[in-house]
Every structure is written in structure tokens, then in C-alpha cells.
Amino acid sequence: MTTQEIILDAAEEVFAESGFHGATTRAIAEKAQANSALIHYYFGNKENLFEAVFARRSEAINEERSARLAEMHRGRAVTLEAVLDALLRPTVSLGRDPARGGAHYARLVVHVASGTDERSRRLTGERYNAIALRFIDEIAAVTPGLSRKDTVRCYMNAIAIGMSLMAPTGRAEDLSKGALRDDDIDAIIDGAVRFIAAGTRAIADAGGHGDGVEEYPGTPRQ
């Protein structure tokens, strides 16, 4: 591993735990067993280091997503399931596969994605809007009857599930008393894809998410 990679790994872990504001270059230097001057030499200030950490993983994820979409269009069946698989597999396997070391990024990305501050919104947009819009187009193309705005919501639901599946927290194992395994990546992704595909088709078939006009059946509202 290069010095830069060691620093990025350490920074990723510290930023995942403490966010941008709570993290210090000193804590990152300690974890990397490097000195702060070296971090400044390679990455400049904390802001640049944060962006570099976020960029490294998001670029890898989005390249893999693009490659999977391209592969799908080169001959595999173009289905909603294949699109969702291309969306989720790169993130879930990054977070869950110990060999790829993405568990800290899993926590960092939900922290940034749930932030309402300018930095979080800007980074999420810069790193994920282009790929999001591509997937929104792909989902719409294979789901007749789904409006653009419902497609955005379905995409956001897919991403929410995907992010929650990245972090190997052991909670599904816990709640199922061990029946679900945290390391069964294929089963986790396949199940998520089926669930999201059905939800998406249901929204399309019902003619929309509702937007305050329709009620879901059987549930009078207060």
C-alpha cells in the first residue's frame, strides 16, 4: 500500500466516526502512523483530504456501476432487476466485503447523505448526481407508467436500502437471532433487488405515490 492509500484509509475511518468537523488531522496522522506534515504535503488541508476520501470510493463505485450498465446493454436482458443490481451491487459489496475495506466508507456516506449542511449537499451532488440521473433514466425506461417524479422517489428508496446494507452492523443477524447472515452478500443484494423492483412496479401500477390525493387502501387517516 502506498503512503497516500494508508493516509486515505486512516482518514476514512476518522471521518466516518467523527464527521468533517469532529475529525482532526492529528487523529488521522496518529491512525496512519504518519506525521501531519506528510498529510499536508500529499493532500493539503482537511477539506481537500475529506474530498479525496469521498472521491476515491465514489469514483470506484460509479465506475463499477457504469460498467455494469454497459454490460447489461451489451447483451444481458435489460430489466428493472438488472438495473437495480447494477446500482446496488457495487456499494453493498464494497461495504460488506472485508477484503475491499469499505465498511468505514459505508458509515461516511450515510453521514454525508443525511447532512443538510452546504458541504454535505455539495459533495453528494458533485459525486452522485450524474450517476443518479443515469439510473433514474434507466429505471424509467424499464418501468412503464412511472412518472419522472415517482422514479426519483423510487431511486431514493433504492439508495436508502443500498446504503443501509453497506454497513456490516450485525443488526439483521441480531433481530433474526442468527437466521440472517451478515456475510451472505448475494442473498442480501438479490433480496433487496426483488423488494425494490416490486415497490417500484407497485407505484407505477397505482399511477403514482399518491401526493396527498389518493389514500392507501384499508387505512383511514386521522
Place this chain on the structure above:
Amino acid sequence: MTTQEIILDAAEEVFAESGFHGATTRAIAEKAQANSALIHYYFGNKENLFEAVFARRSEAINEERSARLAEMHRGRAVTLEAVLDALLRPTVSLGRDPARGGAHYARLVVHVASGTDERSRRLTGERYNAIALRFIDEIAAVTPGLSRKDTVRCYMNAIAIGMSLMAPTGRAEDLSKGALRDDDIDAIIDGAVRFIAAGTRAIADAGGHGDGVEEYPGTPRQ
């Protein structure tokens, strides 16, 4: 507002931004415009303050969830949609309604829920396992054919979507170029409930999430 509430609000914001490790009692005191001695007087150490912040919101959420379940069983139709509404409405409206001030908790709870460290796992379990198991039972009771372990996965998917909808990040507005509104709480919850209900029923109808045995249709695996 009491001094304790002012301190809890400030602590919630700092913990949401910087996690447990990155937050300092000094930063919390500054935000609360209180002195650190007062924080120690009311809450003891940082660990206790963190738990108090988490407890305040999780108790309110879970009481509201329980009340909604009880109301459903007292006479409203017992449907999967009603169960999911009882699960999601308390969190989403807490996060989205500016008057309730839960936007910071929205970010804190995803940070804790995505943590693999002992504190995060313990707090999530202590605060949310009992209510999770109740909802898992309720979902299973209204969804014929759903195995226990698939119910846990569907519950986890519901929670993932619910958590993602708590934080008013503006991303859905962004990606839909303003067509989706971040403040339309009823539409957001109704749409999520329909989506999750359809996903859950699809898993039940297919006889399970797959667990590596079945393939989803139309998508040959590499």
C-alpha cells in the same frame, strides 16, 4: 425551554455533526451558551449526555409508534399499510417538521445505526430492539407466506427508507428539479408505505428473498 432541553438540543446538533468521538463537551457548552460545569451537573459525562440525547428522541418515537399500533388494534383496519404507517410516521414527521426540531436527530440516528462499534450497536439494540420485534410480529401477522427471516429483512428495508426520509436534505427536490417537495410529509410517508408494502408482499409471494437459491427473473448472473 428548560436548561436541560437547551443542553440536549445543543448536544444533539454537535453529536449529529461530529459523532460521539468527535464531539466535545466544550463545543456543546458553546452552542448551548451554558458552561461545562452545568452540563456535568445535569448529565454527568459525555457518555451519559450522548445516551440522554438518544433516549429522549427514541422514547418519544417509540411511544408514538406504540400509540399508533394500539389505535390500529382498537378499531382501525389492521393492514400492512397501517402497520408501516405506524412505524414510519413518527420518525419521518419528527425529522421533517421544523416545529419538532428533529432534523439533527435524523442525522444522529443514521450515524449510530450504521456504526459497527460496540457503543452504536448497544444503543441501537437497547433503544430499538423491543419496538423492532413488535413491528416484525405485526408485519408477519398481516403478511401471509412471509418467513420470519424475510420479515426481518423487510423490516430493515422499511427502517432504511424511513431513516432516509427523516433528514430534510433537499436531495429529492434536487434530482427532480423541484417537482418533489421536501415539506410534503403526507405524500412522502404515503409513497414510502405503498412502496414498502408492495416490496414486502412480493417477497412473501415469491416464497422468500432468495438466499442464493433462486434467481430473479431476466437477469443472468455473472
